[in-house]
Each structure stands twice: as C-alpha cells, then as structure tokens.
Amino acid sequence: MTTVSSSAPDRVGGAPSRASLARRGSAFLYRHAKVRLALLLSAPLFWLGLVYIAALAALLITAFWTVDSFTGEILVDWNVDNVTKVLGDALYHAVTLRTVTAAVLVTLIDIAIALPIACLMAKVASRAVHRALVIAILLPLWASYLVKAYAWRSLLSQDGVIDWMLAPIGGESPGYGFEGSVVTLAYLWLPFVILPIFTALERVPDSLLDASSDLGAKTGRTFRHIVFPLIVPGIIAGSIFSFSLTLGDYIAVRIVGGATQMLGTLVYANVGVANNLPLAAAVSLIPLGIIFIYLGVVRRTGALSNL
Amino acid sequence: MRLSLPSKILLWGATALTLAFIYTPILVVVLNSFSTSKTLSWPPPGFTTEWWAKAFSNAGAMSAVTTSLIVALASTVIALLLGTALSFALHRFDFFGKSTVNLLVVLPIALPGIVTGIALNNAFRTMLDIQLGWFTIIVAHGTFCVVTVFNNVFARLRRVGTSLEEASSDLGAGIWTTFRLVTFPQIRSALFAGGLLSFALSFDEIIVTTFTAGSGVQTLPIYILENMFRPNQAPIVAVIAVVMILIAIVPIYIAQRLTSSDNR
Numbered sequence: 330m331t332t333v334s335s336s337a338p339d340r341v342g343g344a345p346s347r348a349s350l351a352r353r354g355s356a357f358l359y360r361h362a363k364v365r366l367a368l369l370l371s372a373p374l375f376w377l378g379l380v381y382i383a384a385l386a387a388l389l390i391t392a393f394w395t396v397d398s399f400t401g402e403i404l405v406d407w408n409v410d411n412v413t414k415v416l417g418d419a420l421y422h423a424v425t426l427r428t429v430t431a432a433v434l435v436t437l438i439d440i441a442i443a444l445p446i447a448c449l450m451a452k453v454a455s456r457a458v459h460r461a462l463v464i465a466i467l468l469p470l471w472a473s474y475l476v477k478a479y480a481w482r483s484l485l486s487q488d489g490v491i492d493w494m495l496a497p498i499g500g501e502s503p504g505y506g507f508e509g510s511v512v513t514l515a516y517l518w519l520p521f522v523i524l525p526i527f528t529a530l531e532r533v534p535d536s537l538l539d540a541s542s543d544l545g546a547k548t549g550r551t552f553r554h555i556v557f558p559l560i561v562p563g564i565i566a567g568s569i570f571s572f573s574l575t576l577g578d579y580i581a582v583r584i585v586g587g588a589t590q591m592l593g594t595l596v597y598a599n600v601g602v603a604n605n606l607p608l609a610a611a612v613s614l615i616p617l618g619i620i621f622i623y624l625g626v627v628r629r630t631g632a633l634s635n636l
Numbered sequence: 637m638r639l640s641l642p643s644k645i646l647l648w649g650a651t652a653l654t655l656a657f658i659y660t661p662i663l664v665v666v667l668n669s670f671s672t673s674k675t676l677s678w679p680p681p682g683f684t685t686e687w688w689a690k691a692f693s694n695a696g697a698m699s700a701v702t703t704s705l706i707v708a709l710a711s712t713v714i715a716l717l718l719g720t721a722l723s724f725a726l727h728r729f730d731f732f733g734k735s736t737v738n739l740l741v742v743l744p745i746a747l748p749g750i751v752t753g754i755a756l757n758n759a760f761r762t763m764l765d766i767q768l769g770w771f772t773i774i775v776a777h778g779t780f781c782v783v784t785v786f787n788n789v790f791a792r793l794r795r796v797g798t799s800l801e802e803a804s805s806d807l808g809a810g811i812w813t814t815f816r817l818v819t820f821p822q823i824r825s826a827l828f829a830g831g832l833l834s835f836a837l838s839f840d841e842i843i844v845t846t847f848t849a850g851s852g853v854q855t856l857p858i859y860i861l862e863n864m865f866r867p868n869q870a871p872i873v874a875v876i877a878v879v880m881i882l883i884a885i886v887p888i889y890i891a892q893r894l895t896s897s898d899n900r
Contacts (some may be wrong), residue, residue: 369724
C-alpha cells in the first residue's frame with residue numbers, strides 16, 4: 330500500500346524525507362476522518378464565529394451601554410435607556426412605520442413586475458428566447474448597486490428623464506423623496522425577486538398545465554388554481570429579499586430620498602454624525618427584530634428552503 | 637403552456653415594459669457620461685468625450701480604483717480558502733450542528749447590510765480597539781464573500797460525487813495526490829466562477845464598506861458616493877459609473893458562462 334501510494338508525481342516534488350512525511354500525513358488523515366473534518370472546519374468557523382457571531386453578540390450588548398455626552402467615549406454602564414428610547418419615542422415609531430411601508434410597497438411592486446416576465450421566461454418563450462431573456466435580465470441587474478441608485482438620481486432629478494417624459498402630459502418627476510426611494514429600491518431588488526419566482530415556475534410540470542387546459546380551464550383559471558399555489562413558496566422567498574434588503578438600506582435613501590428618514594439612515598446618522606454607537610445599535614435591533622418575525626411567519630410555508 | 641391570444645399579448649407587453657424599466661436607467665447613465673451638460677439635464681445638449689479623459693487623469697478616482705482592486709483581490713483570496721474548506725466539510729461529513737454552520741455562511745449576506753456593517757464597526761472600534769482601515773475593510777469583505785465561493789464549490793461537489801476520488805484512492809493515491817490530480821481539476825471552474833463573483837461583490841459593495849473603511853481608505857464606491865453630491869462632478873461620476881458597470885458585468889458574464897457550460 331505505502332509503496333504504491335508514493336506514485337511518481339509525489340516523488341518529483343522534493344527530497345525523500347519530505348515525500349515520506351507527506352505520505353504519512355496522507356495515511357494518517359485518510360484513517361482519521363474526524364481530524365480531516367476538524368482541519369477543514371477550524372479556519373472558517375474561527376473566522377465566521379469570531380468575526381461575525383461575536384460582532385452580532387457585541388452589537389446586542391452595546392445597545393445596553395451608554396455614551397459619555399462630553400467626551401464621546403463609550404461607557405460600560407448597563408441600562409435600558411437606549412432601548413426604551415427607541416421603543417417609546419414617536420420619532421422612531423414614525424420612521425419604523427415609514428420603513429415598513431416602503432418595504433411592503435417595494436415587495437408588492439417587485440412581485441407584480443416579476444410574475445409576468447418570470448412566467449414568460451419559464452413557460453411561454455422558446456428555448457432561444459428564454460436564454461436571451463435570462464441573460465438580458467440578469468446582466469444589467471447584477472451591475473453595481475451604487476451605479477443603479479445613481480442612475481435613478483439622474484432620472485428623478487430636475488430636468489431629468491422623468492420630467493422630460495412626463496412633460497407632454499403635464500406631469501413632473503416626483504423628485505427626491507419617499508416615492509423616489511420606493512421606485513429606486515424596487516428597481517434595485519428586482520432580480521432577487523424575479524429569480525426565485527422564475528425557479529419555482531420552472532419546477533411546475535407542463536403536464537399539469539396541459540391537463541388543466543384539456544379539462545377546459547382558461548389561462549386565468551389555470552394560473553389562479555394550478556400555477557399560483559405551486560409558486561407561492563418562490564414568491565415568498567423573493568419577498569424575503571426585497572423586504573429585508575429594503576429594511577436595511579440607507580445608501581439609496583440617501584441618494585434619492587432627499588430628507589426622507591428610514592431606519593437605515595437613522596442608524597447611520599447615529600454612528601457617524603452623532604457618534605452614539607449604543608443608540609445606533611439599539612435602532613438597528615428594530616430591522617433585525619422585524620426580519621426575524623417575518624422569517625418566523627414565512628418559515629411555516631416552507632419558503633426558506635427555496636432561498 | 638397554451639395561452640389565449642390576449643393573455644399572450646399581455647405577457648409580451650409586460651415583458652417589454654419590464655425590459656425598458658431595467659435598461660432605461662443604465663442607458664441614461666451611459667449617455668450622460670458623454671453629455672456636455674454639467675448638471676446632467678435631459679435631453680443632453682451635446683456630446684463630448686471630455687469627461688472620459690478627465691476621469692482617467694483624475695488622481696482621486698484612479699487611487700480609488702487601485703484600492704478597490706486590492707480589497708477585492710484580498711477578500712477573494714480569503715473567500716476562496718474559507719469557502720472551499722467549508723464546502724468540503726459540509727459535503728463530505730455529517731456532524732452535529734451542520735445546519736447551523738450552513739446558516740452561518742449565509743447570514744452575513746442575508747441580514748440587512750446595515751446590521752452587518754454596524755456590528756463589525758462596533759466590534760472593531762469598541763470591542764477590539766482596532767483602527768478602521770485596510771485590515772477592517774478586507775476582513776469585512778472576506779466575511780460576506782465566503783458564501784459565493786461556498787455556493788459554487790458546494791454545488792459542484794454535489795454534482796461530481798465522490799466516485800472518482802474513491803477510485804483514485806483504491807488505486808493507491810494518497811490524499812494530496814488525489815486532491816491535486818482528481819478533485820482539484822473537477823472543481824477548478826467552480827472555484828474560478830465563485831472567485832469572480834466574490835471579486836465583483838467586493839468591488840461593488842458600499843453599505844458594509846462605509847462602516848468599516850474609516851476615513852483613510854477610499855474604495856471606488858465610496859469615491860462615487862462622496863462625489864455624487866458635489867456640484868460639477870456629475871459627469872465624471874457618470875463616467876466612473878459606466879466603468880463600474882463594465883467591471884462588474886464582465887466577470888459575472890464569464891462566471892455564468894462557465895457554470896452554465898458545465899451544466900450541459
């Protein structure tokens with residue numbers, strides 16, 4: 330066994346002692362699956378656990394600390410002031426409501442846009458059109474987040490494209506504000522909604538559709554009673570993205586939102602200008618909490634395995 | 637699917653509108669980068685290549701490009717190492733807490749960017765007392781890039797199975813030889829695709845970046861963000877935006893081609 334395992338390519342590399350060390354290591358690892366697993370897992374788990382989980386836990390802890398208003402230093406002074414402030418203050422209520430409204434609107438807009446194009450891609454178009462559409466939709470939408478937000482800034486601006494398009498019918502661009510933010514966010518997250526719906530639609534067997542129309546159902550009825558129930562998990566999977574991403578966004582809102590405040594911009598303002606990390610941490614617990622509630626609700630539908 | 641004519645027209649019409657919705661903003665940015673108007677008024681009063689020349693001789697923009705390239709390369713290397721090790725561990729072994737580890741990989745990208753950003757910012761600044769800069773930005777990017785490599789390599793491992801490796805070790809090859817001559821060639825293109833996606837992801841990231849970059853390190857997205865609100869910089873920002881579209885799309889196109897040609 331050992332003589333065979335030191336096959337020619339192994340020997341080329343180095344001195345005999347190194348080769349035998351490698352061979353012994355190989356034999357040892359081959360026999361000890363647990364050691365192999367430990368070697369593979371240690372670095373990634375160390376990294377993700379130390380960097381990420383510890384950071385999330387620390388964020389939770391920091392929310393219960395305070396900041397010295399004079400020096401700006403963070404003080405380890407356990408209290409629930411930040412959390413009660415965030416939960417009790419009318420400002421945070423209004424901003425939370427506005428952010429959740431935006432998230433719901435963005436999700437609905439995206440689902441409405443995604444359904445027809447996903448249907449066409451998955452079930453109607455010929456193979457060539459299907460492939461062309463997949464590329465046509467994926468490529469521009471994977472392009473830079475910032476560039477797309479910037480594009481909407483120039484579209485929505487005064488004398489911009491939207492003003493120019495709406496001028497003949499007497500309309501004008503909504504400008505920078507809540508509406509602009511919703512449209513821009515819907516544009517940004519569209520691929521994340523189209524993809525899961527498209528995947529769910531592809532999994533619907535054609536035979537079911539044929540059977541439905543053989544039995545006399547029209548297109549609308551087939552969609553409502555056959556297709557829709559089957560793709561609900563895909564729709565929910567898409568909505569998790571658009572919902573969660575909207576709750577956490579602050580850059581797009583800064584770019585096209587004008588003075589609109591969302592949870593993200595509040596967090597950012599507290600980290601940057603106000604230099605109050607504990608309060609920012611407490612504010613960031615709101616979107617985190619909402620997402621966990623949302624995930625808990627949709628978990629029962631089985632959509633999580635579709636992500 | 638058999639469709640009635642009206643619903644066919646409706647579907648194609650909706651698709652055409654969606655494509656227009658997707659492409660108009662991008663086309664407008666491309667045209668604006670050649671516009672003679674400094675405020676980007678529409679329609680462009682005239683066309684010029686002045687901004688393209690200015691952008692490429694702009695020291696701030698060029699150093700931001702270099703910074704972004706270095707950060708993206710470093711975090712891709714981290715993602716490749718960690719993501720590959722994780723995908724092997726999760727594919728080849730059954731162990732306690734496996735689904736938790738799986739969740740752990742996805743979490744940095746699934747949670748809102750602002751939560752990841754502020755969590756890392758807080759950990760670096762108040763817990764570890766590390767100055768924000770190159771190190772923190774690369775650590776942050778590496779953390780959320782792991783998932784792209786993991787997804788690609790894991791999917792590949794699942795498809796190719798372990799029979800060839802078993803054959804290799806039955807024929808007497810050790811673990812290293814089998815990896816070098818059998819396993820690695822099988823996952824090479826998945827590594828490449830995952831690496832490209834991770835590179836594009838890092839190159840483009842802005843939310844986590846603003847929380848971990850500090851004031852000393854300026855990546856290209858941060859440069860764009862800062863100059864977007866300045867008067868008279870608009871056309872140069874448009875040029876950089878077009879460059880970013882190209883830099884982000886080309887790797888993703890290649891990655892898609894790679895993975896889809898494997899699937900056939």
